[in-house]
């Protein structure tokens with residue numbers, strides 16, 4: 614992609630040189646370790662910079678994409694045009710009595726650890742979810758019977774016009790692995806979680822138990838995007854895939870995990886194309902065998918490779 618020098622200079626003027634990378638490989642920023650390059654990869658350090666970048670993208674009519682920890686995304690091999698913004702440099706976490714206020718770039722695992730430290734219960738479920746706070750709100754992330762919806766009380770976001778808005782949790786329409794954040798185009802800056810006082814020993818026991826379950830059942834030794842599919846009503850995706858004899862099925866370097874059928878792992882330098890083909894293969898096979906539609910949980914973004 615030919616570099617847009619005008620945009621490059623404007624982004625540097627807004628956020629400084631250290632926060633603007635050109636043709637950045639997104640495989641370095643995604644859990645699947647695949648995908649092409651971002652034209653501009655920007656890591657603002659203040660809320661104002663976030664607002665300015667959005668306004669700039671609007672003025673210049675440049676595409677704009679948010680990236681969190683990249684743990685629920687497949688970036689296609691052709692990469693992402695325009696600006697990709699990551700809030701990893703906005704990652705403060707603070708506690709105010711029974712509330713934890715976390716910036717969007719904080720890891721939800723770290724927020725869960727902060728809750729333990731502060732002897733607050735309610736976020737144990739999140740102790741192994743590798744996303745950022747922003748990504749966790751976007752997906753209403755959850756595990757082992759808990760979800761963000763149970764603990765989130767309010768959030769600070771920027772809308773696509775670059776304005777700051779404080780919203781209640783209800784205003785995000787959180788539901789099973791969804792929210793209205795994609796439709797509204799909000800950029801999450803901050804989240805307030807309201808928890809209850811708890812016994813630190815009991816909180817730690819739950820977290821240790823969930824960590825054990827995760828480590829024994831999930832193929833954490835390979836790059837992946839976690840569960841590829843949502844739980845279809847009345848079924849478990851992993852069981853349907855297993856009963857379709859798909860475990861071990863490989864397309865190029867992508868493989869249906871032998872350890873957990875609901876995961877597809879990047880076993881050997883897979884391309885996004887191979888990974889996506891394998892997802893579609895699994896969907897088709899499960900549909901044919903059980904007449905169940907597997908809906909993707911993982912998001913696919915970016916462009917196909919022109920090569």
Ligand SMILES: Cc1cc2nc3c(=O)[nH]c(=O)nc-3n(C[C@H](O)[C@H](O)[C@H](O)COP(=O)(O)OP(=O)(O)OC[C@H]3O[C@@H](n4cnc5c(N)ncnc54)[C@H](O)[C@@H]3O)c2cc1C
Nearest residue numbers: 679681682683684685744745747748749754755756801839
């Ligand atoms: C090994 C493994 C285990 C996992 N286990 C679980 C689990 O138990 N439960 C679960 O729910 N998920 C799980 N996941 C999936 C993933 O961790 C969650 O969906 C997480 O919430 C994604 O957050 P992220 O920051 O990585 O988002 P990304 O993958 O970077 O992005 C996901 C979406 O969120 C958007 N987004 C990110 N940040 C913001 C922001 N600040 N503002 C607006 N939009 C934003 C992005 O544009 C994108 O569309 C797992 C993943 C892996 C790899």
